[in-house]
Amino acid sequence: MLIATFRLELDALALAETFEHHPSLEIEAERIAAHDIEWTMPCLWAANADFEALDGTLANDSSVDAIVETATFDGEKYYQIDWSDDVEKRINAYVDHEGSILSAKATSDGWQVRFRFVSRDQFDAFRDVLAEEGHSFRLLELVQPDEPRHSVGSLTPTQREALCAARERGYYSVPRDISTRELAAELDMSHQNLSEVLRRATETLIEATLQPTTAD
Template sequence: MSIVAEFSLSTEEFVFGSALSTAEDMQIELEAIIPTGPRLVPYFWATGDGFEGFERNVLSDPSVESITQLDRIDDTALYRTAWGTDVDSLLQGLADTEAVVLEAMTADDGWHFRVRFSDRHLLGQFYDYCTERGIDIDIERVHALSEASRAGRVFDLTPEQREAIVLAVRWGYFAVPRETDLSQIADELGISQQAASKRVRRGADKVLRGALLDPGTWT
């Protein structure tokens, strides 16, 4: 049975995360990890200001070969990076265990991950991998996907994403013409417009993937 593990770790334990932490005012969220030969190609979203300076700072890290902006929506941009052959141990461990990263974002003092594994054996294999390499991860929660989730009915939304996406639907954010905007949703939730945009976007992405795609193609 598929399970979801939530864990956190410091920026120092996550080499790729360290390369992205050069801009303190930029919020980072890992989108996907694609193995390409001996390399891992991470995709991530960056939200904030000063993208050109951010890109220069990331490229200054010797482990980063290139960074490419693929798309940009207001203050949020999607990037693809080329990572050196000496790949990040944490990302390699996730790739080796065929884990699906549901959520990975910068937190106050490090990174927070939500990851789906096919079974507990693979989660244990990933934990052993980290332990053997001295990567200190703090596993906060492990739970099995419900039957509804596996059938694509729950979509594995976080409570915050569900709250935002339900409000957006009820208030007509997706209607044509649009009946509300992100600033109103943000005010109702008591969060910034940037945070509201992120919750609605990520929530909508999970719902669409769960409704339209086979789980094996989510990455």
């Protein structure tokens, strides 16, 4: 089993037109299904945008068929989306190769999507689909967990390196001794990628600490 994180261009998935009008927008998908196309990524959280303007932009985005429901919270807005047929076909092509979408988020730089593949052949087939469609992509991380069902709390080498560097360089000091961009430059990665690596690492550690224990 392989866990792969890809950076995909916006056209490879959805919302390219929306990001043209809202370059600072941040999107995170919620309630992601592995193989049921109708319920893949229907729920989105949006941040860093004029939400009133964003409503209209999303409604006119060709990758969106309809906005079913919305709700506004402090600094964020929740959308339930019906995707266009083209988006559903793209996702169908991806998961047809047994690729389960574990997480997905987007900025103007593209989609960062985390997939799970049963085998290396299925991973290679997924990359072939992207290449055949002419979509640019970048593999950010590839992990082969020894125990995929029991890997909570297990940091990847990239996550461990980033966390150790962040701690040693005073990233978690108050005030910070180093900015995200400065630390990212030292680690030879983009600041967006570093932010995501640190976020995932923190979530992994929190889940490991707070996971329920089974009584004897």
